[in-house]
Amino acid sequence: MQRPSNLIYSVAEKPPRLVCLISGLQHVAILAPILIVPILVIRAGSGSVGALTGIVSLSLVALGIGTILQSLTYRWLGSGYLITFCFSNAYFPASVAAVKLGGMPLVFGMTLAAGALEMLLAPLIGRMRPFFPAEISGICVLLIGVLVGLLGIRQIFGIDESVGQSGTSTGPEIALGAATLAVMVGLNVWTKGSLRMYCAIIGILAGIVAGLGMGIVNGDAVAAALAAGIIAVPRWSGYLPQFRLDLVIPFAITAIACSIRAMGDITNAQRINDRDWVRPDMGSIRNGVVADGLSTVLSAMLGSVGGNTYSSSVGLASATGVTSRRIALWTGVILIVLSFFPIAAGAIVSVPRPVIGAALLFNCCFIVISGVQIITSRLLDARKTFIIGLALILSLSRDVFPGFYDGLPNIFQSFVESGFILGVSAALLLNAIFRLGVRSKVSMTLASGTDAHGAVRSFLEQQGARWGARRDVMECAIFGTAQAVESIAEHCNPRGPINIEASFDEYNLDIRISYEGDVFPIEDRRPTDSEIRESEDGIRRLASFMLHQNADRVRTISKDGRAMLEFHYEH
């Protein structure tokens, strides 16, 4: 793992305590919007104000524990990255259905089962690798970013999709959101050091202060929290879990969707922490999904709703350049400590909606670009073009045409419940279908006198796009093959055509060149400049040396008058 130069504190580094404290507060601040999820679920079940206050405090504990669990680097638990835990909108529909059918005990039981399912799915993640190539991970990350951004837009403009598409925000509220965003972006673009590191919390605080001055901050939640006392130990609800068979499918699909989202967030966290990142580390992802599922189980046991990795926290870490997992520990402890102060929950809920929206918009930019970079790190062919294009459009269409999707038969609702689920489902389905006809081993024959470079480039570029291979590795293979063919034609007296065979899996690219003729010797010593210029075999010896340097492994074989040159490239 190579530390990117734009990071101030990378994942394994230990920032000073003050940096940890302020960065931790920054992450707590951007968690504000998601506290609305358990509140809305409880209100849907006609929960009391007392129950609301208690649940919010316990929710802070759940968030804190979940954040710490995700940062662990134990053998089977924790991705090891700074990714906070949040309450997922994905659980909202199923949780509302459960609370209406059986109150919070039913939400508790079904959420607990969903979290357990997510943990059980985690070991299967390694086997899902063929169905989860880099471009699918990239689409997941891209869609997460888009959806976070859309949520931000809704928050700023007050667009509630359940009552139509028109916004309810006033002019001053929109101006507040825009100004908050401007502060964050300005500090991130034009400043360095501490100002850049803390740009999000500075923007949020500036937005809160401005909101107070404009009379936009709603003090009801603070008043309600104060009624609970200055300090109050969070009390467990005492619910015993209940289950219903007819809720199994919606909660199961939600668990799968959360697993996939966790995979996307962890992939993003891996990428921003490693300059040489080339593919998702499935081991870390597996352990991260276990942590995510366990966090949901614990959240349910504490009486709150299901959760997921928080994409915005990865975006914030990328934006500020502080990705140390130590920040996760501090964030978790801060959240747990805040749970003892009911006013903290009230204050968090009181952050003006446009300010929250600005924070979401700020973070989504980094997530979106990360997704694009993951997608474009690989060669793309027509198959991948359609997978990416159709998944993106279908995902966006969910928000553009909500009425259409809401009107679909119930059997489809679990798959179209959110733009993310819809887009990822489409990508997975298309990827599985398009695997038809893609062979892992292909070959071509070059007649003597053929333009080696042109033919080899055309063949390998086309095949590399089908395989979704890394651009840089394919360029190595194109050069190596073209140079080898040119050298064989010039120096090995080939009789007849030259055969090229290429085979690929996600970790290996192998090229075998076979022909009837003399073996081409490979040298590991570079000829001198004067030997290259003046010696008869200067060109051949330079080619031999370059071929040796270009591949990770080279082998020459001679058998029954047929010579073979084999190149191995690690992918």
Add this chain to the structure above:
Amino acid sequence: MEIVEMLRGPVTIIEPRGALDKSGAPPFGDRIFAVIDSGSRNLLVDLQQIVYISSAGFRTLLLAHKRADEVKAKLVLCGVSAEVRRLFELGRVLDLFTICATRDEGVAKAT
């Protein structure tokens, strides 16, 4: 191999297009030598249209470099893509040449 040649002030700019391989290297080499032998002492080779250089192409570049040295001419390269730069590193010839990022820089360096 298509080779475009132009003058900017005292600098002769040569822009080969295609691949500097066993077919493309000889005409490219002939052209550079012709330019040097005609008296030009400020040469800029723009490689932005080159996608591939084989050992034959590098030998031609080395010969051109030596010839330029002999007559005290300036030979500068520009427009080297990331992949072509990788090939220069592979052949251990990167440090031998003056390589500029843009044509304007190259002209300034070759003057």
